[in-house]
Amino acid sequence: PSLRPEMRYRPDLEKFTFQMLQMYQSLIPPEEEERKRRQFLSHLDQLVAREWPGARLFLFGSCANAFGVCNSDIDVCLSINDDQLSKADLVLKMAAILRSDNMQNVQALTHARVPIVKFTESTTGISCDICVNNMLAVVNSKLLHDYSQIDVRLRQLAFLVKHWAKRRQVNETYRGTLSSYAYVLMCIHFLQQRKPAILPCLQDMRPTYRVTVGNIECAYYDQIETLQSFGANNKETLGELLTSFFEYWAFRHDYTRAVISVRTGGYLSKDEKEWTRRIGNERHLICIEDPLEVAHDLGRVVDRHSIRVLRDEFHRAAKILRHDLNPCTTLFEPF
Numbered sequence: 001p002s003l004r005p006e007m008r009y010r011p012d013l014e015k016f017t018f019q020m021l022q023m024y025q026s027l028i029p030p031e032e033e034e035r036k037r038r039q040f041l042s043h044l045d046q047l048v049a050r051e052w053p054g055a056r057l058f059l060f061g062s063c064a065n066a067f068g069v070c071n072s073d074i075d076v077c078l079s080i081n082d083d084q085l086s087k088a089d090l091v092l093k094m095a096a097i098l099r100s101d102n103m104q105n106v107q108a109l110t111h112a113r114v115p116i117v118k119f120t121e122s123t124t125g126i127s128c129d130i131c132v133n134n135m136l137a138v139v140n141s142k143l144l145h146d147y148s149q150i151d152v153r154l155r156q157l158a159f160l161v162k163h164w165a166k167r168r169q170v171n172e173t174y175r176g177t178l179s180s181y182a183y184v185l186m187c188i189h190f191l192q193q194r195k196p197a198i199l200p201c202l203q204d205m206r207p208t209y210r211v212t213v214g215n216i217e218c219a220y221y222d223q224i225e226t227l228q229s230f231g232a233n234n235k236e237t238l239g240e241l242l243t244s245f246f247e248y249w250a251f252r253h254d255y256t257r258a259v260i261s262v263r264t265g266g267y268l269s270k271d272e273k274e275w276t277r278r279i280g281n282e283r284h285l286i287c288i289e290d291p292l293e294v295a296h297d298l299g300r301v302v303d304r305h306s307i308r309v310l311r312d313e314f315h316r317a318a319k320i321l322r323h324d325l326n327p328c329t330t331l332f333e334p335f
């Protein structure tokens with residue numbers, strides 16, 4: 001078979017892929033966890049309905065987007081029409097409700113960019129974040145979920161990349177590295193770029209799903225059943241894809257000029273996005289366009305120090321995948 005250049009170093013590719021698939025399997029949450037989570041949510045639903053009959057709870061983040069590994073926390077959005085109370089007030093009120101229901105470690109973070117209440121349920125140990133009227137996150141979770149249903153290699157690749165990022169401590173936005181959401185977008189973009197492509201660009205197809213959130217129009221093709229064989233002409237295995245992913249971010253990405261864009265299925269330039277200058281704390285040292293909030297660069301949290309950390313980690317991973325005799329262990333070694 002004709003191997004891509006970066007694969008010539010790895011004679012044991014098949015074995016490596018097998019090991020990566022096993023690791024992926026071990027990261028999938030067991031059915032039991034799913035069951036506990038449903039129980040927990042129906043309890044929350046009741047609490048909220050008692051206080052606000054017109055309100056609704058929506059799941060988002062890793063337990064709604066198919067990219068959740070075992071023991072992820074639960075992200076919930078409270079959707080409510082209330083002209084009297086601000087988001088911060090609603091968060092405070094939610095915190096009071098949760099405390100009176102005996103939830104543990106209830107913290108209302110009212111000054112965060114997105115105000116949330118964080119807490120833990122004592123019996124199950126489930127941790128949960130609730131935000132208010134953040135429907136874009138619900139819609140972007142559906143977009144990610146829809147992509148995950150097209151080709152299983154996306155979910156496999158993203159689980160391993162997220163696992164790597166957590167182990168290497170480069171999944172910490174408060175320290176200037178990237179969110180899980182950003183890593184999943186990097187994986188989607190990467191699979192859109194393979195030749196032949198493994199994923200299509202859903203926002204570039206005839207829309208079958210439309211919703212307006214605030215002033216943002218979200219429209220894309222969501223009849224995923226019709227796309228089941230989209231990536232079938234590409235035979236790359238998980239081992240090859242993981243290797244090429246790190247090769248790309250270590251050696252091929254144009255950090256000076258390029259913006260990756262899942263929305264267009266390709267690249268944009270920093271010039272056309274006007275992401276060439278530092279404004280305030282936003283430096284655009286690695287540019288990942290949000291597929292819905294297109295003015296939003298998910299790399300904006302990255303600063304001069306953390307870009308070095310990130311790029312060093314991409315190099316380390318790429319080098320291990322080229323030369324290491326036991327990459328499965330070394331790649332995921334805790335930092």
Ligand code: ATP
Pocket residue numbers: 060061062063065067068069072073075136137138140141179180181182290296298
């Ligand atoms: P984890 O398994 O690490 O908890 P996660 O999928 O829940 O992963 P987070 O990065 O915690 O990912 O984000 C949760 C959700 O919040 C995302 O799925 C996305 O919908 C939304 N989100 C997070 N960061 C952003 C952002 N910068 N812009 C827009 N939406 C975001």
Ligand code: MG
Pocket residue numbers: 061062072073074075
């Ligand atoms: Mg989460």
